[in-house]
Amino acid sequence: MIWRGNYQGSSFFELLQAEHPQLMPDLSAWSEHATGSVPHGTTVLAMRYESGVMVAGDRLATAGHSVASRDVVKVFATDSHSCMAISGAAGPSIEMARVLSVELEHYEKIEGQALELDGKANKLSQMIRQNLPAAMQGLAVVPLFAGFDIRRRNGRLWKFDITGGRYEEAEFDATGSGGLYARETIKQGWRPAMDQGAATRLAVAALTAAADEDRATGGVDLERRIFPIVKFCSAEGVDDCPEQDIEAAYRETLARRTAGGSAE
């Protein structure tokens, strides 16, 4: 056969490792001293709302103290009902999101059935564990994974650590350099039965607060019209939040802040 591959399983990630190692470069030789020179993504967050789970992220990538990119995308739909938001070293993180989305599709095609949401989160955790040597050299990948669980009919979200540790969160989480500030804001305003609009307003307020306190977080850039990415995972699938809704939410946050009101 022209495809003399020996790999017979259902995982694309393992297929690459077994048959195409040249497509998965080993980053563990990376030197820690150079870490300041590669772009890093900053603040991303996920929270549950009434019909599922929302994932959002700012657009800034920084390399050391400089801006690497103002409009990088850090929230990806990994399949029809799940999303991954990345923080950490942008290159390896974005690549991991790409591999994960091919992985999920590949599994579905080979097996004729999609993975359960738990299975998807578990797979991501294995991929992060594989990246541990590179993470120890400063190229950490610390994503959030969220999706709509079709069997349980609810939105779920997970955070991860660099060792692949996987922790399901019941309400919300934020990660990246401004994650702490974003989390504080969400904590004050989060309600279990928020609708889509309320969740968008809270996410934009949280990213604005993070951008205020953390210089590496982008927030909303009205001057260049660069808006955070906000995605909703619900029973209907993954939906993008339109930019005008994000802008309206941002203007509301601004109005509250200038009037001296609190974040929510």
Added chain:
Amino acid sequence: MSMPFYASPEQIMADKAEFARKGIGRGKSIVALEYDGGVLLVAENSTSLSKVGEIYDRIAFAGVGKFSEFDQLRKLGVRFADTKGYSYSREDVGGQALANAYSQAIGEVFTREMKPLEIEIIVAEVGDDRWEDHRKNSLYRVTFDGFISDHSHYCVIGGNVAEVEGELANSYREGLSAADAIKLGRQALSAGSESGSSLDEGALEVCILDRGREGRKFTRLSGEEVKSLLEA
């Protein structure tokens, strides 16, 4: 040392071909049809083991003959396409390259191995409205010996090919709706089937490549969807 009996290459090939044909002819047919919204694949199959599958965004696969053999080929196709799409771009994965790769792989087994593959496959690719040079659908058939052919309008594999093709040649016209295409598919399969005209939604496996969809254009129709189209 004992001398092996001499058999001419012609004889060996003819024997292998006959062996493969026998296996494939015993099975049931699959029809791929172009309709106004893309490509529709109809298989006579009442089991839960699917004969039609998704390969990539615009590409579907259908196989007849020995299930384990064509299912293995389907998986190889998915691996081939996903790897190619990952290392280049999604748009770089095309039906022709895949059909050629299948043709080479199957042909090589036919010449080198004792036992040829007892299968026949269709690689169907739906056109892409975004690109002017890529709007046409493609239907490729690859037979047990690696022989590849490309077809327009419709393509048949397995079972009683001549009867099914004859029915299609009489009744096919361009611009069919999805419902008409399914009905025509059933009518053609019935012509070649032993169970005659009794094919209902439970005996049909129907998948479509819908050019109107974004991204992955492959959909498997449920029993109810097939039924409602057959009754439309």
